Amino acid sequence: MDSLFQEVMQLLTFESILFAALGVFIGIVIGALPGLSVNLALSLMIPITYAMNFNGAIMMLLGVFVGGVYGGSISAILISTPGTPAAAATVLDGYAMAQNGKGGTALAIATVGSFFGGMIGVIALIFVAPLLGRFGLKFGSAEVFSLMFFGISVVVSLSEQDMLKSLIAAVIGLILGLVGVDVLTGVTRFTFGNMHLYSGISSVALMIGLFAMSVMFQESGQMTYGSKVAAKLGLAEVKEALLVLKRNLFLAIRSGLLGTFIGVVPGPGSTAAAFVAYNDAKTSSKNPEGFGKGDESGVLAPETANNGVNGGALIPLLTLGIPGDTGTALLLGAFILHGMTPGPLFFTEHTDIVYFVFAGMVIIFLMQVIMGLSLAKIFIKVLEVPKTVLIPLVIVLCFIGAYAANDSILDVIIMVVAGIIGYAFKRLGYPPAPLILSFILGPGLEEEFRRALIISKGSYSIFFNHPISCVLLICAVISLVISIVRRIKSNNKA
Amino acid sequence: MNNSAKIKDIISALVFMALSVFVYVEAMDFGNAAAGTSDSGIFPKAVACILFFLSVLLIVRTIVKSKVEGKHESGNKDKIPKNSIFILLFTVLYTAASAIVGILIPIPFFVCGCLLVLGYRKPLGVALISILSTLIVYAGFDLLLGIPLI
Numbered sequence: 001m002d003s004l005f006q007e008v009m010q011l012l013t014f015e016s017i018l019f020a021a022l023g024v025f026i027g028i029v030i031g032a033l034p035g036l037s038v039n040l041a042l043s044l045m046i047p048i049t050y051a052m053n054f055n056g057a058i059m060m061l062l063g064v065f066v067g068g069v070y071g072g073s074i075s076a077i078l079i080s081t082p083g084t085p086a087a088a089a090t091v092l093d094g095y096a097m098a099q100n101g102k103g104g105t106a107l108a109i110a111t112v113g114s115f116f117g118g119m120i121g122v123i124a125l126i127f128v129a130p131l132l133g134r135f136g137l138k139f140g141s142a143e144v145f146s147l148m149f150f151g152i153s154v155v156v157s158l159s160e161q162d163m164l165k166s167l168i169a170a171v172i173g174l175i176l177g178l179v180g181v182d183v184l185t186g187v188t189r190f191t192f193g194n195m196h197l198y199s200g201i202s203s204v205a206l207m208i209g210l211f212a213m214s215v216m217f218q219e220s221g222q223m224t225y226g227s228k229v230a231a232k233l234g235l236a237e238v239k240e241a242l243l244v245l246k247r248n249l250f251l252a253i254r255s256g257l258l259g260t261f262i263g264v265v266p267g268p269g270s271t272a273a274a275f276v277a278y279n280d281a282k283t284s285s286k287n288p289e290g291f292g293k294g295d296e297s298g299v300l301a302p303e304t305a306n307n308g309v310n311g312g313a314l315i316p317l318l319t320l321g322i323p324g325d326t327g328t329a330l331l332l333g334a335f336i337l338h339g340m341t342p343g344p345l346f347f348t349e350h351t352d353i354v355y356f357v358f359a360g361m362v363i364i365f366l367m368q369v370i371m372g373l374s375l376a377k378i379f380i381k382v383l384e385v386p387k388t389v390l391i392p393l394v395i396v397l398c399f400i401g402a403y404a405a406n407d408s409i410l411d412v413i414i415m416v417v418a419g420i421i422g423y424a425f426k427r428l429g430y431p432p433a434p435l436i437l438s439f440i441l442g443p444g445l446e447e448e449f450r451r452a453l454i455i456s457k458g459s460y461s462i463f464f465n466h467p468i469s470c471v472l473l474i475c476a477v478i479s480l481v482i483s484i485v486r487r488i489k490s491n492n493k494a
Numbered sequence: 495m496n497n498s499a500k501i502k503d504i505i506s507a508l509v510f511m512a513l514s515v516f517v518y519v520e521a522m523d524f525g526n527a528a529a530g531t532s533d534s535g536i537f538p539k540a541v542a543c544i545l546f547f548l549s550v551l552l553i554v555r556t557i558v559k560s561k562v563e564g565k566h567e568s569g570n571k572d573k574i575p576k577n578s579i580f581i582l583l584f585t586v587l588y589t590a591a592s593a594i595v596g597i598l599i600p601i602p603f604f605v606c607g608c609l610l611v612l613g614y615r616k617p618l619g620v621a622l623i624s625i626l627s628t629l630i631v632y633a634g635f636d637l638l639l640g641i642p643l644i
Contacts, residue, residue: 164551164552164555165552167548168510168545168549171545172510172513172545175517175538175541178517178538178541182534184534185525185534187525189520189521189524189534189538190517190520216581217578217582217585220575220577220581220608221574221575221576221577222575388612388613389609389614389623391612392604392612392623392627393623393627395581395585395604395608396601396605396631399589399597399601400597400631400643403643404635404641407642409589409597412589412597413589413593416585419585420582423578423582427574450536450537453536
């Protein structure tokens with residue numbers, strides 16, 4: 001235990017903490033800007049961390065991940081436009097509070113609530129992840145394949161958009177993941193003789209294209225923000241926020257746990273968590289008619305829940321290699337890019353890294369609350385940057401980001417094509433999240449599928465003879481069937 | 495579901511069908527599996543078949559839906575905004591230019607073009623933002639992170 005502590009402390013250098021602070025700052029700034037999501041922030045930052053060492057890079061990206069979710073609440077409260085989808089529920093009462101002259105208090109409640117929810121998520125991560133990690137050791141190829149299949153099926157079935165189109169997007173992701181040299185046989189597939197494609201399509205270029213470039217194409221057609229409400233965040237507002245937390249402690253704990261639980265389940269993510277917690281707060285309130293008119297718990301509950309998701313989503317990522325949402329799918333891509341592949345063996349092979357992530361998350365949430373309260377003025381100022389300036393600059397970052405990973409113009413071309421596809425997907429109603437998830441999981445899925453077949457000498461029964469694998473496959477089918485039935489019912493009602 | 499959405503769904507399904515056929519045909523050259531060995535083509539073929547099936551399903555669903563719901567005219571919201579088209583065009587031009595002269599040199603021209611298209615009307619501001627953004631990118635990535643941009 002002592003040696004593990006020493007190893008973690010060696011990773012937790014001053015430099016990595018500095019990068020974490022930078023990540024939180026960048027995450028809050030990007031998250032605060034409407035239209036620029038956590039996913040965009042992560043996809044822009046991943047190539048920048050390429051030249052950095054692993055611990056600095058991961059701390060910075062976790063900082064962006066955490067800061068980005070929180071940052072969305074700033075614009076939700078001040079301009080009635082959620083910076084990120086996760087802050088959509090915060091608009092309902094946050095903006096009403098700001099209009100009532102309590103914008104600063106709403107910001108302070110969001111900050112304190114985010115920290116509280118985040119810490120609940122981290123505590124769950126610390127206690128649950130090792131248990132799940134031990135369980136993951138029982139996994140062979142059939143189980144890992146079934147688990148990945150389950151992960152993709154859940155993301156598809158819980159997609160808010162058309163399920164058939166989500167499935168198509170997931171399959172396209174699998175096809176894109178096929179490009180390159182087959183690791184089991186050495187056969188080149190879909191490379192068209194281009195050596196740059198032997199190692200596959202650059203995940204960084206694809207991520208930037210789908211989550212940043214496509215958003216910029218879309219945003220350039222919608223140039224206006226909502227009207228801004230002035231707000232002051234001082235000591236009085238912080239004190240008031242703490243009193244709100246004290247008054248609603250049980251609700252905050254419940255929302256944090258709800259967020260954490262939703263985070264563990266692959267698919268729904270922080271937006272769903274925020275709305276579930278908001279509804280829970282409203283239905284359990286003695287004054288439900290006050291919701292939507294500036295109720296403090298209407299800000300506290302969704303902000304606590306959507307930050308609880310962060311810790312929860314890291315549990316399946318670190319223990320099983322299954323991302324809970326798009327943000328963690330991008331983080332998984334970053335881990336792989338830096339030579340670490342989370343999965344069932346990650347806990348035993350890289351225990352120091354796992355505990356480093358735990359410690360890092362605690363530090364990051366502390367930084368988030370400190371920055372959120374002390375640098376509020378800067379973050380509020382960010383909302384004054386006009387989109388006319390912001391869009392070209394973000395696109396330039398997209399170009400450089402795609403190029404930086406491999407110093408390759410081909411990656412820039414891939415990024416632009418992915419951006420155009422992402423934009424077309426948005427307009428045609430195909431969600432990009434299942435595509436990127438199956439693109440990242442696809443190569444592993446195929447490898448484990450074929451390994452399992454080699455072990456079973458070509459018999460598909462291996463996936464059903466192994467109890468864990470069989471249960472996971474049944475769960476995958478059930479999740480898809482339930483989703484289909486639910487949609488048919490809602491269509492019939494409409 | 496309006497007419498334009500139906501047509502878009504059918505066209506996208508046809509594109510995906512074509513893609514699935516292409517993937518399947520290509521995968522036929524990846525080798526066949528002997529008993530107990532691994533075949534590079536098995537997974538791409540399976541994925542291609544699934545995509546083909548889902549595309550057919552999308553077409554069928556779109557046709558059935560259109561018969562049930564009747565015809566609706568599409569509104570203006572289906573049109574791609576002019577700004578988006580110009581930004582897309584500039585992006586393609588930038589990519590083509592960067593393949594010839596490198597990634598850094600076209601940046602000021604790209605930023606300048608985008609600013610003007612998006613409605614930024616201060617000439618000095620346009621010049622400053624275009625040049626400064628290029629310099630910052632150069633300093634940050636080339637000098638600081640050691641990523642050669644020229």
